[in-house]
Amino acid sequence: MGKLIVTIISLLISFSVFADHHESNANVLPNSQLDFPRSPPPGFVPPPLHPKGVVLETRKLGDGIYALMANTPFNDNAGFIVGKDAVLVIDSHFNGSMGLQIINAVKRVTDLPIKYLLNTNAFGDHVFGNYVFPQDTQIIAHQSTVDSLELSSVEGISQTMARTVGGDLSVFRDVKLRVPDVGFKQKWETDLGDKVVEMYWFGSGMSPHDSVVYLPDAKIAWTANLIFGDGSIPWARSGEIEEYRRTLIKLSNMIQPITIVSGHGDIVSGGMVMRYIEYLSQTIKIAERAVVDEIPMNDLVAEALVPSAYPIRPALEKLMTGFHRWNLRVAYEEALID
16 A cells, blocks of 8 residues: 555656746756656756866875765766776766766776776766776666666657756767666676775665665775765755665675765765765654644745755855755655655
8 A cells, every 4th residue: 555655646747847947948858767756846956067167186195096076076086996907987977068077087006908988977067977988898787777877769868967157068978878788687797906996886865776885994985975075964865865875774784984075075084974874864753843843845845955964064054954854854754654
């Protein structure tokens, strides 16, 4: 019965999205798997991801371990690992130009070949640079990422990402969709000669695809969209806030990173995982109380602010306020079902 209710609610939400955004999304192709799964709440703004002027700054985190950090508050980060035998790259960024930035950053450090490219999710800002990497570079991703991209197209994904680039679809003009070669289910692992690199899927988070890249010896993790930088909160974009919480708990139980390279934002300590879990737990409790007290969802969400226990970076305040309202609505819907 619960699954039937979830299905009905999902259909109603899908209809609402279509009705609310029919005009703006009229040209979105049906094979795009990555559009917003619900209509945004009041005050919501899409993440600002336009790559214009974005420079990826190389930061050495350890012997052969490099983070590539965007010089803007919320653009994508990446990274690469140099082993004795080969190089592994984490994410290919927004388009061919950004992908070439990553390749050139590697070349400034080593002449070793890029053997692996890991895609941490299926969004264009993580995979659209794939096509500029050498053909003998093996691309690895969780199977859900592979499946999603096989059902998608550059046109479909770029049109659903249009809001994140202010409608400027020219940034995707030359992109060719290159689907990962290998899909894994729970864990993938390789040894670059003197460095073991692990890739995990712990469950659904910001999206169903989010994967974590982990260096067990250095205890450094690239968490993609599961964890953003300092002064941020999670975004339950996929519409599963309790599942997101369980995913982070599983992450914290299975690996214990000391350093986290966030998908968007700063490098943070491993303690950010527990902070995100606490925020999600509190948000779920707020929504559950609202349901018990019969507070209408729109009244709960409309002017909600991020709790003061979770300070937000000023540059991200509007973005994170929208994320919080989105999270509250997802939590409220789950509380209704329970």
